[in-house]
Amino acid sequence: MSLDYQVLQAAARWFAVLQSESASEADREAWRAWLAAPEHARAWQRVEHISGRLEPLAGDRFSPAATALLQPRQANRRQALKTLSILCGGGALALAAGAMPWRSWTADQRTAVGEVRDWRLDDGSRLWLNTDSAVDIAFEDRTRKVSLFRGELLLQTVADRRPLMLRTAEGILLARDAARFSVLQRDGSTQLSVFDGTIEIQLAERGSSGTVTRGQQIAFDSHRIEPGQPVQSGRQAWAGGVLLADNLRLDDFVAELARYRQGYLGCDPRVAGLRVVGAYPLADTERVLEALASTLSLRINRRLPWWVSLEPLQTTA
Template identity: 35%
Template sequence: MSLSPSRHQPSPQVVKQAIQWSMRLNSASADPRLYRQCEQWRTEHPDHECAWQRIQALSSELSHSFQALPGSGAAFEALENSAQRLGRRRALKLLSGVAVLGSAAWVSRETVPWEQWQADFATHVGQRHSYQLQDGTRLQLNTDSAVDQHFTAQQRLITLMRGEILVACGADSQSPAPRPLRVQGRHGLFESIGGRFVVRQEQAKTRISVMEGSLVIRSPVSPPVQVKAGEHYSITPQHVALLQALDMDAAAWAEGLIVTKDMRLGDFLAEVGRYRRGYLGCADDIADLRLSGVFRLEDTDKLLAVLPQTLPVKLSYRTRWWVSLQRQA
């Protein structure tokens, strides 16, 4: 589904409707017809989709934070079941209260769930979504990402609040004097007249990968840097550095894939872990094993099940949220 977002906040009534749809679809009695009805409601007005995305992002962030706590699997299942019998407002209050009490790190992060709530576009863990912006730019959000859009007569600006985006932009179709498309991130401003590029923002660094066209990096720690197609750069508060060839395709996630070339197993599991909740890791003695291949993201459990077929490892599921790999005996 594509849309141009409403620049004002959805009304309380629309937000309430989005909450009600979310609760109905999360119930055990939800059927395919209900999903179709919800989809129809979401397409009736941009505010409906905006409210739906923010409800899903907030709910997912709360549940993800709680599930990451040690020993929380069974407790969270009980809370989920109880939440079905509560009003949505009370259920969110319950989940957020438990998460805050159980994890000081959750409340101290720079980007909190309420910031995602304010975003024009957001995805939760494991979700990817594509949008057509009002100027014709195609914007794709990877897992657990949030962006704001600021388009005026003078500028086209996308603010990356968290996560990773793929941007495909062309000539400005709405202004006689072409406005460059800019992406503002934590570590710099990235400007393109036309091209296709990925911006991946982490706490300590941002990575830029250009697939088509060109892009200019503007950072406080460096003169402007021109990035050409096929190049990758890392931007930190200390430097802007050209990267050698990556051990994975930077844009493959947009097609629902992880494509690796001689990638460390430890790094591969960290990448897969971005698309699922809970813990995913491996023993130190197998972290440096290497793998190359094409892996589909729609079911990460099936993806992990492939690994023992190609590497001397075995999977261990302590719970559905705690998966580890050890060396095969």
């Protein structure tokens, strides 16, 4: 469930207030009253998560309030024991369901947030790994296997007697000949962009398949392949350290830029429809924000060191 921008900003303001040494009991009482609304509780939990704190507001006996508000109102001991049973007795099932995220922790190759790397593979193929990504690579006698657990990659494959098989959470991509394509693992879907060659798709659940050729871009989940679209020219620009915007909406641009930064980066709905054009350096996101603010007459609101949003230049928020 998506959260309203204004509610998220309010949660960030409360976080800043409660982290201040001058926070009073009256502030805490007002925060608890604000937190009572379920949407406010969800926003608060999002801020706590982004802050990276294991124990938000340490020492504050009221900090678990958001989590408590998100639990079912009628939760009882039997439900709690059932949950505990699933976590303990059904551990294997839970592990299997979350296998892809778990594997990303021990993947062969990983990148940190904001990092882009590339490798020359054993067969001469070239692999680029985008920000916050993780892959396994296993070249065997009959197949070349790559598993994308998180994030995005770009592959330039070479012709080989062995097909190249790329696995994501939603299915398998097969390149039988030389090809150049990128794969982005989203939450519940995979996006494939083919710049050269042909890629076959086999869905994880239904077993159905499809073929994507040069110049096409598609998205698919484990059950369905979406209709194809022309590939976005800038979809592979990140491999060269550039975020390319060709008349892109500001909110879409900010969502893409946010992948290269720690913390939260948002965009006020009042300026979301502004258009962005240009090539921006991914190695310096602060410079990108300053350029956007200057060219589009925006204000950079730094609510917290790790909570930044782009807003109208004149605002009362």
